[in-house]
Amino acid sequence: MVVVLALxxxxxxxxxxxxxxxxxxxxxxxxxxxxxxxxxxxxxxGGQVTLSELRGKVVVVNIWASWCPPCRxxxxxxEKVYRAYADLGLVVLGVNTTYQDSESAAQAFVNEYNxxxxxxxxxxxxxxxxxxxSGLPTTFFIDRxxxxxxxxxxxxxxxxxxxxxxxxxxxxxx
Amino acid sequence: MFPxxxxxxxxxxxxxxxxxxxxxxxxxxxxxxxxxxxxxxAPVNNLIFLGLAAGVIGARLAYAARYLSVYLANPLxxxxxxxxxxxxxxxxxxxLAAAALYGWRNKLSLRPTLDALAPGLAAFMLFLGVxxxxxxxxxxxxxxxPWSVYLWNEYRHPSQVYEILAALGIFFVTYxxxxxxxxxxxxxxxxxxxxxAARIFLEAFRGDSLIWLGGLRAAQVIGLLMLxxxxxxxxxxGRSSKSETEEGTS
Numbered sequence: 140m141v142v143v144l145a146l147x148x149x150x151x152x153x154x155x156x157x158x159x160x161x162x163x164x165x166x167x168x169x170x171x172x173x174x175x176x177x178x179x180x181x182x183x184x185g186g187q188v189t190l191s192e193l194r195g196k197v198v199v200v201n202i203w204a205s206w207c208p209p210c211r212x213x214x215x216x217x218e219k220v221y222r223a224y225a226d227l228g229l230v231v232l233g234v235n236t237t238y239q240d241s242e243s244a245a246q247a248f249v250n251e252y253n254x255x256x257x258x259x260x261x262x263x264x265x266x267x268x269x270x271x272x273s274g275l276p277t278t279f280f281i282d283r284x285x286x287x288x289x290x291x292x293x294x295x296x297x298x299x300x301x302x303x304x305x306x307x308x309x310x311x312x313x
Numbered sequence: 314m315f316p317x318x319x320x321x322x323x324x325x326x327x328x329x330x331x332x333x334x335x336x337x338x339x340x341x342x343x344x345x346x347x348x349x350x351x352x353x354x355a356p357v358n359n360l361i362f363l364g365l366a367a368g369v370i371g372a373r374l375a376y377a378a379r380y381l382s383v384y385l386a387n388p389l390x391x392x393x394x395x396x397x398x399x400x401x402x403x404x405x406x407x408x409l410a411a412a413a414l415y416g417w418r419n420k421l422s423l424r425p426t427l428d429a430l431a432p433g434l435a436a437f438m439l440f441l442g443v444x445x446x447x448x449x450x451x452x453x454x455x456x457x458x459p460w461s462v463y464l465w466n467e468y469r470h471p472s473q474v475y476e477i478l479a480a481l482g483i484f485f486v487t488y489x490x491x492x493x494x495x496x497x498x499x500x501x502x503x504x505x506x507x508x509x510a511a512r513i514f515l516e517a518f519r520g521d522s523l524i525w526l527g528g529l530r531a532a533q534v535i536g537l538l539m540l541x542x543x544x545x546x547x548x549x550x551g552r553s554s555k556s557e558t559e560e561g562t563s
Binding site: 140143144147148150151152153154155156157158163166167168169170172173209273274289290291292293296297298299300302303304306 | 316317319324326376377379380383384386387389390393395397398449465466467510513514516517520521522524527528529530533534536537540541544545548
């Protein structure tokens, strides 16, 4: 028993993480604990958005398509939360997967749900690829430092789910 | 990594499916082992499912308690089918407490019951590894090795494969019952000891470890404590069973 514990203790000390080791937060990948992959996309209705320029704000990136039923079901909740928290520094980017949808369908969707947050258009699918999109809708909750803190694949998300995910992030000081 | 499978309008979460299969096979093996140890299988099965149900409900309630005002305003959200709104550690504690309470109230003998659970627990650990493999969770440190896998934008140790292989080994050892002391709780402690030893060794290759003071990996420190407890208790329980056998033969 003593030998086993001594070996275990030795291995634990030997495999400590060096202080100089790069943290996951410095690397970019579409999962919790990593820096959110950057993108620049055209917006529906004109203009552009670059994710990295939103540092200092809490960002919710929701990837959707107009033909996806759970995307439709959760959009009113996202809009409601956006309106309630926008003044506190919440930004919602509703990235439309335009490569498998259409701009006219996206515009009709925005009108139908009276969406007021920006709708970036992923025309070539590059953002969906960079974010390893495996199902719709997918939502990334990004803190003020640009680190992904939560990922929800599938839906629909309830209003409470969205609020619980952003409340802690909004409390962090910029 | 194959986290989701789209079936028409439904998005099937494969890691969750792997966990469900693990629970099903685990409870089947526990029931079989209970019969072999001459325990009534039904209470053992009830203990597993009550513990699981209490764990899941407790995990959701504990999560909701952290965001009380949000859930009071939207109480129906408590029933949302969403694994992201569960407090996992709290759920584990509540599930274990509920199972212990059930065992105590139904007068289940501790050591034989633990032994009945041993092969099922070992099988579940195997499917937990499969769930990690499918979801990409519990990923490895960046490493350029011939067997590295490309995950989360880097070549990494295939830590989930290591986990599955270790769990397979533990399952086979447990199933052979090397100490041949049925109903003494030793086989269950063997699963705990081997799983702790595997965690201590394999955690070194993980890229998502929780780091404590001095760069120590939390899972290794907890694994060491559990290994110490399991080995010490195995010695105690093994010794007591030997003396009982000697008393019986003299």
